[in-house]
Structure formats: C-alpha cells, structure tokens
Amino acid sequence: MINEKLELPCGVEVKNRFLKSAMTEGLADSDAVANKKHNNLYKKWAYGGVGISVTGNVQIDHRYIERAGNVVIEGEQSNESLAALADWSHAGTQNNTHLWMQLSHAGRQTPFSINKESAAPSVQPLPTLGGILKFGVPKELTHSEILDIVDRFVNAAEIAKQTGFTGVQLHSAHGYLLSEFLSPNVNQRSDQWGGSIENRSRLLLTVIEAIRDKVGNNYPISVKLNSSDFQKGGFTHEESIEVAKILNTSSLDLLEISGGTYENFTALEIDSLNLKKAKTIKPQRSTKVREAYFLKYAEAIKSVLSIPLAVTGGFRSSEGMNDALQSGACDIIGLGRPLCSEPEIINDLISGAKKSATLYENILEFGPWIFGLNSPISMMRSNNKAAQVYWCYRQILKMADGKEVDPKLGLFRAFLDHFRDDAANSKKYKNHWNDLS
Numbered sequence: 001m002i003n004e005k006l007e008l009p010c011g012v013e014v015k016n017r018f019l020k021s022a023m024t025e026g027l028a029d030s031d032a033v034a035n036k037k038h039n040n041l042y043k044k045w046a047y048g049g050v051g052i053s054v055t056g057n058v059q060i061d062h063r064y065i066e067r068a069g070n071v072v073i074e075g076e077q078s079n080e081s082l083a084a085l086a087d088w089s090h091a092g093t094q095n096n097t098h099l100w101m102q103l104s105h106a107g108r109q110t111p112f113s114i115n116k117e118s119a120a121p122s123v124q125p126l127p128t129l130g131g132i133l134k135f136g137v138p139k140e141l142t143h144s145e146i147l148d149i150v151d152r153f154v155n156a157a158e159i160a161k162q163t164g165f166t167g168v169q170l171h172s173a174h175g176y177l178l179s180e181f182l183s184p185n186v187n188q189r190s191d192q193w194g195g196s197i198e199n200r201s202r203l204l205l206t207v208i209e210a211i212r213d214k215v216g217n218n219y220p221i222s223v224k225l226n227s228s229d230f231q232k233g234g235f236t237h238e239e240s241i242e243v244a245k246i247l248n249t250s251s252l253d254l255l256e257i258s259g260g261t262y263e264n265f266t267a268l269e270i271d272s273l274n275l276k277k278a279k280t281i282k283p284q285r286s287t288k289v290r291e292a293y294f295l296k297y298a299e300a301i302k303s304v305l306s307i308p309l310a311v312t313g314g315f316r317s318s319e320g321m322n323d324a325l326q327s328g329a330c331d332i333i334g335l336g337r338p339l340c341s342e343p344e345i346i347n348d349l350i351s352g353a354k355k356s357a358t359l360y361e362n363i364l365e366f367g368p369w370i371f372g373l374n375s376p377i378s379m380m381r382s383n384n385k386a387a388q389v390y391w392c393y394r395q396i397l398k399m400a401d402g403k404e405v406d407p408k409l410g411l412f413r414a415f416l417d418h419f420r421d422d423a424a425n426s427k428k429y430k431n432h433w434n435d436l437s
C-alpha cells in the first residue's frame, strides 16, 4: 500500500511508497549555484508528504547542461556553493523526507544556445525538434574524457553526501549521456565502451561502483533507466531487461523506470516532436488498461530484479497506485507533473482526502497552429503535452518564489514566458562561463 514503509538494500528506511521524480527546476542563476528558491520549493514538496524527493538534474559539467538554470557541481566547490547545497538539503529533508540528488550529463541533448558543440559516445547529431529545439553538434568522447566523466560523477556524489543529501540518482534515461551510451543508435563505438550490451552499460556500471567506493555501503544510490527508447534502432525493452540484470548484481538500491528520449518523449506521452518524423515506436500498454504507461515493461524488469523498483509516468489515482504495488509490478510510485499543480497531493492520497490527482494533462489545451504547417491530431496532442512541460516549469517557479501554484495559468502564456526567459538565461549563462574561461 502507498503508505507502507520500505527498507532499501543499503539499510535506509523510506517512510512511504512515493518518489517525487526528478524535475528540472531552472532556478539557479548563471553561476549554476543553488539558492533560496531551491529551499522554498523542496521544503514545500517535503511537507507534501513524499518519501523520496529526487532533485532536478544537477549537472557534472558546466559545458554540457540540460538548460540554463541547472545547478552544476564540478571540481572543488566554493564555500558559498557548499553552504547553499547544505541549506537546500536541510529544507528538502524536513518531515522525514529523503532528498536525493539526480546527477546528469546532457550529452548530445545539450542545447545549441548553451554550447554549439556537445559531447556523445559517437558523432550522431540530434535533429532540430518541434522546429525550435536545436542542439549542439556532438564530438566523440575519447577514452580519457570518459574516465574524466566517471570522476566528475563521483566528485558530485561525494559533495551531495557531504552537504546532507540523503542519496543520489544517476540519470541514465531520456537520451542524456548515460543513456546515450546504452543506445546502439547513438553509441557506435568499437572500443570497450560500445558494441555489446555489456560494453554499452560499462560506463553506467563503472560510475555506480566508483560512487559506492566513496560513499560507503549505507548510502542510497539509484538509477533512472529507460524501459525502452521506443525508437527504431534504439535501446530496446529486451536490452533494458539485460541492463536491469546487470544492475541487479551491482550495489544499487533502487531502479526507477521511465522511457523515451527527446526524439520520442514517451516519458510524458509525447509521441514525437521531430517534424522530419523520427523513427519512433508507440509503447504498448498492458491489455488490462492501467494509468501508468510503463507498467507492462516494468513487470518484465521486476521479474529479474531483487532490488526495489520504482515506476514513473502516468500514475494519478490511489487505486491505480495500490493496484500496481499489490500486484508486485513495482515497489515505489514515481510522480512528476501532479506535484507541479498539486504539491499536497501525496498527503491527500494517503489520507484518502482525494482519490486521484487532477488530470491537468487532459484539461490544458494549446492548439495545433503554433508549430505551423501540417499538424495532424497526434501532433496537436503532442504539442499540448510538450507545452504542459513549460506550464509545469512556471508552476515550479511560483512555488520557488514562495507563492501558490496557479491552475488557471494558460498554456500559451506559459509557453511564451518560458521561451522568453530561457533565451535570456541561456545568453547570460554563456556569457558568465565565457568570461571565466
């Protein structure tokens, strides 16, 4: 049941079965240091009742970030940065909440506005998506650069522990660097980091064990993994099961399952933003219709796991959540978007005050015309879903400013405001780091 405790393999106890899935906050200034806004936001979520709160992706290299506003931890941190991280963890661990830092490298999904050159396992550039999302052109990482990436993940994890975060999660889903290494499409290397699935998962496994060496046996380490990239030639469901088997032999504490990449953002049920038609595959739901769209995939992964499994994507009702837990399909329920519109929803679901989160994804409408030209119905629905992410970004900003969320906020307004701010923030970020180098 959703309110039951869970003990992780490292011995740490979680007070219930909810995990706030990582959501990029975009709150840092161009120096990429945490600030008071992070404290406000995570304190709010902590009092909302979640057992494990995972931060938005914190980057390990300022050159390859997901967007301006990310926090970056690389090298030695200033006293100011260490103090800010400690304040953040203090706020986010109130109410007996775990606060885990999600660590990431954006790989070839680094926006062009941040860096014209991205970094990836092989030179496989991403097309411009939705006519507006443009990315850096990747260079192939060398062996020594890959080893440097391992060191960077370890350094950031050590700093997370030192500053009071109660665990870390490696972002190895959604097409960022660690998941690019897993993908046969993106990783076309012929050295020890590419080729067989064992080789493609070597970077992820090396990072886990290197972090474990430094943080000790009692500190939770989690991985967010795609159940599939849902892309022809990409990381398949069968390969995801193979990786789960490999991870099961590692010192991991929790595997979180999601799916898709920027080209086919299944994590948010967005079919494809690629107007040139990415070769995508639609995920199949189980015959018994369930709200969590990766549950069918999670069940197969769960069957090879002895460590706990979290599933994220689509969970909204306490009935659906309890059903998934009771059927043994997963051990933890991941929640993202509902916590942007109803930060108290977990308390309400546990107390029974509400039976379900509000289905904003079915309510908020955008319109087919914004991406122009030939918008068939499916594209229109994708546009709604894509713009809903920006709507969530704006609600996050409100909570971070200590304000209430605004369910009446229009989708178009959120979209425009986001892109206006993102352009300005990206420019500021680039200037800041250019001046330093």
Ligand SMILES: Cc1cc2nc3c(=O)[nH]c(=O)nc-3n(C[C@H](O)[C@H](O)[C@H](O)COP(=O)(O)O)c2cc1C
Pocket (backbone or CB within 6 Å): 021, 022, 023, 024, 025, 055, 056, 057, 102, 171, 173, 174, 224, 258, 267, 268, 312, 313, 314, 315, 334, 335, 336, 337, 338, 389, 392, 393
């Ligand atoms: C605003 C927003 C930001 C997100 N940022 C991240 C992120 O930083 N890292 C990550 O792993 N997933 C990220 N995601 C994906 C969510 O963690 C989650 O997988 C997705 O929202 C599906 O869960 P839901 O149906 O409960 O929203 C983000 C999603 C949203 C809506």
